[in-house]
Amino acid sequence: MTSADEGFRGPSPEPFHRLVAAAIEGDRDALKRVFESDGLDEWARRHRMSPALFVAARDQDLGGQAVDDCQDSYVLSAARWVLFRAVLARIGEVLDSVEVRWIPLKGLDTAERFYPRPDLRPMSDLDVLVPIEQLKVAMDALEGNGCSFPSTRLLERYQREEGYNWHSRAFHDVSLELHYRLWGTVPDSLVEACWNSAVSSPDLGRQGFRLAPPMAFVVAAEHSWIHAGRPQFIYWWELKLITDRLEEAAEVVEIAREHGLQFPVGLAAEYVGRLWDHGLCLEIGRRLLKGIRAPERVALGRVRRRGIDAMTLEQLYVSMLFSRRPSRMGWKSVFRRVWPHAGIVESSTPSGLSWWRRRMIATATNLGMGSIIRNSEFGIRK
Numbered sequence: 389m390t391s392a393d394e395g396f397r398g399p400s401p402e403p404f405h406r407l408v409a410a411a412i413e414g415d416r417d418a419l420k421r422v423f424e425s426d427g428l429d430e431w432a433r434r435h436r437m438s439p440a441l442f443v444a445a446r447d448q449d450l451g452g453q454a455v456d457d458c459q460d461s462y463v464l465s466a467a468r469w470v471l472f473r474a475v476l477a478r479i480g481e482v483l484d485s486v487e488v489r490w491i492p493l494k495g496l497d498t499a500e501r502f503y504p505r506p507d508l509r510p511m512s513d514l515d516v517l518v519p520i521e522q523l524k525v526a527m528d529a530l531e532g533n534g535c536s537f538p539s540t541r542l543l544e545r546y547q548r549e550e551g552y553n554w555h556s557r558a559f560h561d562v563s564l565e566l567h568y569r570l571w572g573t574v575p576d577s578l579v580e581a582c583w584n585s586a587v588s589s590p591d592l593g594r595q596g597f598r599l600a601p602p603m604a605f606v607v608a609a610e611h612s613w614i615h616a617g618r619p620q621f622i623y624w625w626e627l628k629l630i631t632d633r634l635e636e637a638a639e640v641v642e643i644a645r646e647h648g649l650q651f652p653v654g655l656a657a658e659y660v661g662r663l664w665d666h667g668l669c670l671e672i673g674r675r676l677l678k679g680i681r682a683p684e685r686v687a688l689g690r691v692r693r694r695g696i697d698a699m700t701l702e703q704l705y706v707s708m709l710f711s712r713r714p715s716r717m718g719w720k721s722v723f724r725r726v727w728p729h730a731g732i733v734e735s736s737t738p739s740g741l742s743w744w745r746r747r748m749i750a751t752a753t754n755l756g757m758g759s760i761i762r763n764s765e766f767g768i769r770k
Contacts, residue, residue, distance in 0.1 A: 397658065397674070397677070397692065398655050398658040398659050398662070398677070398688065398691065398692060399659065399691050399692045399693075399694075399695050399696050400662070400695075401662050401696075402696065402697070404425070404431075405621060405624070405663055406663060407422055407425075408437065408621060409625075409664050412437075412440050412441065412625065413664070414444070414447075414448075416448050416450075419441075419444055419445060419448055422441065423445065423450065423452060423454040423455060424454075428441075428454050429454065429457045432458060432461070433461065434620065435620045435621035435622055436510045436620055436621075436622040437621055437622055437625075438457075438458040438460075438461030438465075438510075439461055439465040439507060439508045439509075439510060440508045440622075440625070441455075441458050442455060442461070442462040443462060443505070443508060445458070464510075465507050465508070465509070465510045465511070466507035468510070468511050469496070469506050469511065471560060471562065472495075472496050472514055472562060473500075473506075474560075475514060475559045475560055475562045475564075476492060476496060476514055476516075479514070479516060479530070479559075479564070480592050480593040480596050481593065482529050482533045483518070483526060483530075484594050484595050484596075485529065486525050486526070486528075486529040488518055488519075488522045488526045488529070488595055489518065489519055489522065489583075489595045489597060490516050490517065490518050490526070490592075490595055490596060490597070491516070491517040491582065491583075491586055491596075491598060491599060492514070492516055492517075492592070492596075492598065493515035493517050493599070493607065494515045494607070494608070495511040495513070495514070496511060496514060496515075497598060497599070498604065498626055499511070501604075501633075502604075502629040502630050502632070502633060503626075503629055504629075509622070510622070512563065513562070513564065514558065514562060514563070514564050514565065515553075515565045516564065516565070516566055516567065517568070517579070517582065518566065518567070519583065520568040520569065523554075523566075523568045526566065527554065527566065530556065530558070530564075530566070533559075534559055535556045535557070535558050535559070535564065536556055536557055537555070537556045537566075538555075538735075540731070540734060540735070542730045542731040542734045542735075543734060543735050544731070545730075545731055546729045546730070546732060547731070549729070550717065550724070550729055551569070551731075552567060552569035552570055552571060553567040553568065554566045569716065570582075570607075570716075571610070571611075571614055571716075572715065572716050572717030572720070572721045572724075573701075573705050573708075573715050573716075573721060574610055574647065574649065574715060575647055575648065575714040575715055575716055576716050577646070577647055577714070578606075578607075578647045578649075581603065581643065581646070582599060582603055582607070585599070585600045585602075585603050586598065586599060586603075587600055601630060601634055602634065602639035602640045602643060603643060605630045605631065605653075605657075605672075606640060606643045606644055606647075606649065606653055608623065608627055608630060609627060609644075609649075609652060609653040609656040610649060610652055610653065611623070612624070612626075612627065612656050613652050613656070613699075613701050613704055614701060618697055618700060619656070619696070623656075627656060627657065627669070628664050628669065631657075631660070631666060631668050631669045631672070634668060636668070637668055637671040637672045637675060640653070640672050641672060641675050644676055645676070648708070648714045649713075650676040650677070650679045651676075651677075651684040651687070651688070651704065651707065651708055651713075652704055652708070654672070654673050654674075654675075654676025654679075655673070655677065655688065655699070655704075656673075657669050657670075657672040657673035657676065658670060658672075658673025658674060658676075659673070659696055660673075661674075680711070681711035682711070683706075683707045683708075683710035683711045684707045684711050686707065687699070687703055687704065687707035702725065705721065705722070706722060724754075725751075725754045725755065726754070726755070727747075727751070728747070728750040728751060732750055733747050733750045736749075736750055737750055
């Protein structure tokens, strides 16, 4: 690497991240050190790595209380995978019956296609993408078969103006996110590209499609920053597993460049590449980071000095906005962090409170202080 390239290099991997990366790849000594670490149970739950660590320990004949603590999460993950798979098949049957194309996104799809075994990927909901022009047909068909999409005038206005998915309690009370767009931080062109590159998947039914692996990588990389504000280790591992199925870097690089996602995709790829010494991931990351603009370079320098956990979604997105990268919501996404849409306020806060208290709770939730506000006298008093 030349000295010029050093300016586009991401942060060094966190030591504990390196240890976990080695552990789940079969390094017995690293695995023993992970299970001897203080606070492992809390870290593993927060980063959703308990199932993978438990199975790695079981395969290496390691025992102890720390291993037992991870076992419950593994059992839950395995049970959810069986349930979610059955529910997804039912959703596919319903959408097939009304000729609506659909793509499973994220959790279950990546678990079944890229993970060593699908029960290693914890899941809390199902994500399904349908074309926006077929959204009403899809919702009517699902509601006619037992799903429920709670709606109000304000929530409908939010979905029409800014939203990207409808939430439902699907079959067997499984949470369903029915996407018709992607996040406000990416341009609409990305969802169009998802459909244009999707591959028909007969195992999902007549109307079922899957993202091609390069597109799955780009979507997973972008989502790694969106979920919970800071990436969880499970997403780093997921990107590594997807990259294992790629033949070359070119298509991922092309997709990210076309949609102005050089910084989020490049930073995630470069970090994963350094974490596992993964040549293809490093190539993706460094080719993309060479194309970032001045405000993004400032943000990259900050995260290089402070570590990967110092990069928040807000910092990442603002640097992209200053760099004039395209996105569906633009600067409105920043404004909505402190002034949520009325539909979000209504749907996410207790109805018994005054409107201004509900708005403050919604704002605090956006800023990561929701639990504090909800548990305070401010949050519960009328």
